[in-house]
Structure formats: C-alpha cells, structure tokens
Amino acid sequence: MIKVVRDAWIVTQDPERRIIRGDIVIDGEKIVSVGPKYNGTADVEIEASGDIAIPGLVNTHTHIAMTVMRGAVDDVPFSDFLNRVFTIDSERTDEDIEIGTKLGCMEMIRSGTTTFVDMYYSEDIIAEATKEAGLRGVLCWCVLDEDKTTQKGNPLQNCTRFNEKYKNERKIVPGAALQGVYVCNEETCRATKEYSDREEIPLTLHLSETRGEVNEHRRKTGKRPGEWLAECGIFGERTIAAHSAWMTMHEVRLMAEAGMSIATCPVSNMKLATGGVAPIPEFQEYGVNVSIGTDGSTTNNSLDMFSEMKILGLLQKSSRWDPTVTPAQKLLDFATINGAKAIGMESQLGSIEAGKLADIVILDGKAPNLRPLLPENIVSNIVYSSSSGNVKTVMCHGDMLMNNGNILTLDQGKVMSNAEEMWRALCLR
C-alpha cells in the first residue's frame, strides 16, 4: 500500500534539520522517499500543497486514563490536590479507565501526538484502548512498594504479567515505571531496574517534582533522590525521569553519565506551583537527553504538545532572564527526535527520513496563525504560533488516524457520551 503526501513543506528533523518542499512517499509502515516529486500511482493521495509536514510528536510523560478527570481539582493548595487525586485514583473502574484513555487518545491525535509514554496501573486496559485508537503507546506499569499501593497483588508481578502479554504488539511498547522514591524503597527500585534491564524495556519514574520530596528523602537517607537513585543503579540508557525540576548540578552530571533522558513537564510544574524549574540548558550541556511530557489532565489540563513546547521555552527564557535559551529549533527537537531517543527508537522515529516508520502530522498551511510561512520562520511558527487546531491529518506507523480533521479510528460519540457520567461518578463524591 503506497501513500503519498503531495507538495508539503517538510520539516524533516533529519540530522541537518532540513526543510524541503515536496512529496513524502510511504510504503506500508515506512517512509521510502522524502522530497522528490513522486510520479508513480498511490493507493492514498494526500493533497498537502503548502501545508506543513512534521514528525509525529512524542509526549514522554502522561497518565492518559486521567483524561476523564479533567478540571476536577484546580487552583487549590498542593496538599489538597494530592489528597483529592489519590482518592479519585484509588476508586477507578476498568470502564472509566478505558473511556479516559480513548478520550485522551482522541485529544492526542487532534493535537498531533503519535507516541506517548504512560505511567499508570491497569495498563492492559489502556493498551487495548490505545490499540483501538491506533496510537503508539509506551505503557509503563507503575511499580511501588506492595504496602503502599491500592493495586491488587504485587505491583512488579503485575508489571511483569502485563509486559509478557504485550511484548509482541505492533504499536504497544510495554515498559516499567517507578512511582517515586517516596513510595519505592531500595529493593523495589533495584528489582524493577533489573527487570527492565533483563527485558530491555523502558523504565520511567517521577523524579524531584517537589522540594518536599527532595527534603524528605534527604532526611531519610542523607542523599538527594538523584544521588540515591544513581547509587542504586536505577539510572541507565533506558531510564526516563519525569519532571526532574529540583536538581543540583551534581545530579545532572550523574544523569548525564548514565546516558539517560528526562521528560520535563513545564505546564504541570507551573500550574501546581511546585517552584522548581528543570535546568534544561545544563541537561543539554552535560548530555542528558531532554524530552517533553504534558503530565496528566488533572495538572495541565490538556495533552497538547504544541502548547507544551511553547510554554517550556517561555518558562526557561523567563526564569533565566535570557531569551536565547531553548530556541525554537531545540524545542521542536525535544518534542520529536529527542522523544524518540528517550524510548530507544531514534533509529525508527522522530524525523521524516526514508527508512523510518511513517509517523507524520500535517498542519494546515492556510491557517492565518501560521502565516506568513517561509522556510526562514517555519520552525518558529510551529513552536510559537501554532495551535492544536492546525492539525489536519495524522499518520502513525503508516496508519491513517485522522484525515482532514476526521478521526478514523474511534467511535468518538460513544466515548464522549460516557465522559460526563464518569466524571460525576469519580469527581463529585
């Protein structure tokens, strides 16, 4: 099956960061040609003259099933927020997890995300919903100490079972997660990391989101979380540390030495007012791979990576009084090729190049907010002036998920008709 995207501005994100006007040819799951006019016949013709083709965005930290809890707990002190969300979280059903995931997938498709890294329990329910949506889900079952969880059974065994079941899926990449040092003791951390090493699967964790968790860990262990985790051997090439906001340069260096990635979550950190700002320029300088996550819908409250790129840039520039940090090209890198690297798929994803999987998002080149549109300002327009409303067409792993604004994979009406009832059941008690 041949698909061709015609006459687009192609923001390749290849090693030279080339911007090319031309055609993209997709054969099955893969891109086979980028740029030259395609004179053959195609099974699917995608007219994109003057539109913008970018690699599908990679959201490296979210809790997608929480989408059904959107707007339940805003503008309150952090301790009230935690209490409320933990209560709601512990009372969820398979059905509202499924609907939450599908709603989140719809939102991600509409906003140009084709791959997301999820951290939650019940990832089997989330996997089935994600498969139906057609997105690539890196689904990391959340592990914590058995005496601190509401999960039935042992969390690492649950994680193992999930991984066994989903390890040969086309677009589901199972993984492991550590909820954080506040609920994961050394044994839990080491066992989970050993499992992730043995299976060669991604390992994600919450790291130093708040000052409180850093101080508490120092009080208990004498070490900052990053130091302690490095000593326990938890950091490695497959490790993705979400947030990473309250860091010392010593911790940044330890993370760089491990060759690991972070998923910075600027909107979540700002909305919860947790105070820390991830030291992005230092992460870059020392060689930590920087990627971006939206976090879940109770803390953002959207899953929009376009908005997240812009706000990350604004936060870094404003908090450092330096407009030159995190320029537009870097912000786009974080959301594309660096996201692919974080999940160990940079040879297959994150750019529009022949041989890579066809994860392609097409933005409307006739949208007034993206004009004037020239090679000179196209990256700036994508990062600083686009909106999720500009996304026309989305392809993931060669599959069409949205065409000209129409989602092709899910029964949207059915998903949405259930959403309010579930919100009431979960969030109004």
Next chain:
Amino acid sequence: MIKVVRDAWIVTQDPERRIIRGDIVIDGEKIVSVGPKYNGTADVEIEASGDIAIPGLVNTHTHIAMTVMRGAVDDVPFSDFLNRVFTIDSERTDEDIEIGTKLGCMEMIRSGTTTFVDMYYSEDIIAEATKEAGLRGVLCWCVLDEDKTTQKGNPLQNCTRFNEKYKNERKIVPGAALQGVYVCNEETCRATKEYSDREEIPLTLHLSETRGEVNEHRRKTGKRPGEWLAECGIFGERTIAAHSAWMTMHEVRLMAEAGMSIATCPVSNMKLATGGVAPIPEFQEYGVNVSIGTDGSTTNNSLDMFSEMKILGLLQKSSRWDPTVTPAQKLLDFATINGAKAIGMESQLGSIEAGKLADIVILDGKAPNLRPLLPENIVSNIVYSSSSGNVKTVMCHGDMLMNNGNILTLDQGKVMSNAEEMWRALCLR
C-alpha cells in the same frame, strides 16, 4: 433581524457568573434574551446544542499590523530584538500595514477575540482593514516626541486627525497612545492626556516593561515611571498601562487611586525574558482593573487569547509558588468583562446579558479537549484546556464574522497570498 443560538452552555460572565444551558436571542446588534427557550422564528438559527457560548474575548494590547512580521526576530538578546524591530517598523508601507492587519484580524476571529486595543501609527489604514474584518478595534494612534519619531508631521496632530475622522464609526473606537517614558517627555505626555480627557477617549501606554527603562527614567528624573506619570496626571479612568511588569507597591497604589487598567502581556514578557512579572494579585487587591494583551506578533508570536489566559495563570502561580492565585474564573474575567471595563464599555460588552451588544463566541462542545464538560469544570476547561481550534462561530456587534469555521468577512486567500512577499521585503534585508 433576529438570530438565535440554540441550546448552548452559556458562560454568561454576568455579575453572578452564572452558567446557563439554553438559547441566546439577538435582535440586530443586541442580546435580548439569555437562557429561556426561544419559540419564535429567527432569521438566523445557530445550532449549538452542547456547545459553549462565551463573551467575545477582549485583547487589550497589541500591534496588529505587525502580524506580517511573525517569526522575524526570535530567540535573540533583547537589544538585538529592539534594533531589528525598530528598523523593520520604520520601513513599512501602507500596503503591508493593511495586509498585516487583515491577517491579524483573521487570526483573532479564529481564536475568539472580538475586540482589540491597538497601538501603532497609520491607524487609519488599520481602521479600514479592521472595518472590513468586522472586528471592534480600539485604535490608539501612537504619540511620542516629534524629534524621536519616523512619523511624518507631529504625532499628536496625527492622532487628533485620526480621531476626528473615525469618531463616529460603529465598531471603531479611536484613542490615543503614549509609546513610553523613554520617548515621551512631560509636555508630550501632558498634551496627549489632556487631549484624551477632552475627547473622552481611551489612552494606552507602555509602562515598565523592562528593568532598563525603569532605571534609566530614575536616573533622569529621580522617579520611577509610575510615580512620574502619576505626578504628571497621566493616570486616569481611561488609561490602560500595557505590561506594568516592574512595579513597586507604591506605584500599584497610585494606579489604583487613579482607577485605571493594566494590560498584562505574559507571553511577550516571558519570551523576551525581560524578567519582571506583573504583580497581578496586588493589582487586584488594591483595585486596579486587570486585563490581558497578547502584544504583537514579533514577541508572542500569536494573537491567541485562550493561550494567553492559561499562560498568565501559569506564570503567576509558578513565580509565586502558589497554585491558588489567579484561579480560572479570574483569568476568564480578565479576558472578558475586565477588558470591556478597560475600554470604558463594561455596560455594553464583556458578558452575555440582555441589553448588551452581541459579541459572542461559540466553542465546539464535541472537541475531545473540552470533555468531560459539565457546569462544574466548564470555566476550567475554557481557560486550561481549550485551544483556538475549538472556536466555531464568532459574532461581533451582532454581525456574524465566522460561522462553523468559515470566516465570512475577508478574502482570506488574497490576504495570505501577499503575506510571504511582504515578509521577505520587510524582514530579509
């Protein structure tokens, strides 16, 4: 001519901030009924079942004609930014000002803004383009010392001429502007304020955007800009101070005593990394009317008030380590009823109430990013998870500007086909 919006969630922004499910009836320019089912016949039926109707957003600080310069000067040191923008600004033609304005109007319509406060020269060109677009423009001709401007003739005389010509327009509200204390001496400031008082027109100005301008003014006069302007009598009920980022509490109190408004521009301040954060909670506490501006397209680079509301909230919460400041309802107030108050039109605009002008924006209630959608989270969804892509239909002063995503007032193709050529002419030399 009767128009009816059917069965929407109406976010009235009335004094009780009621959210009502029902119909809105518009007779000519004005709203005549909000809520009850309308059983009469209508000339225009707007099916909006389950959609969200909000008052048209009010953007209180922009330079709309600069939209054609989008993405020309990003991620550079502030001094380089100023030099580059001033050079481009001084070489503009009537034609690129017209196209820039129309492009900006298209972007504003698509993102739900129905009223904007503009500060620029050549406001006569901007007025004609704005009339064609159908938006309400509060167009403030920029006054500065005659020896410091590239305007032909005396700026205050230019302003006066413009005001005389446009004072009886239906949707154009002419006004005056002071560029800032760095190019406006006491005589210029006093004469412009006297003119604005005599004509009872809005007066807007740039105030304390950067530390540099504050320090320079103190060096020259011994006073901070806010103190000096208050002493010169420039502050008053019709004064709107844009930015107002580097303020002392003494200045905040002086501004409150004058009964004036500010137009905070969070994205612009963050992107330029000018360091100051407008003290929004203190402005509110002392009684300064807080409204929001996007600033122009070289500093933002969008004109999207949905994004601006969210980012303002994020900046305030994060910079104060307090998630309770600027809650969602307040952010929506800033962008609607407070914007109307800033331009002296709170009895006519800023809420959906019988007797007010019909400035109404309808958001797609079927958009996944706005679901679940209930009275309990509707304001949070508008502020924290909506995007300009959710705007379906826009009405200004009773006129339909966009219907179901189609702009009705401007020849979009013609505007856009000129935009790139003008960008090249202005920004590539």
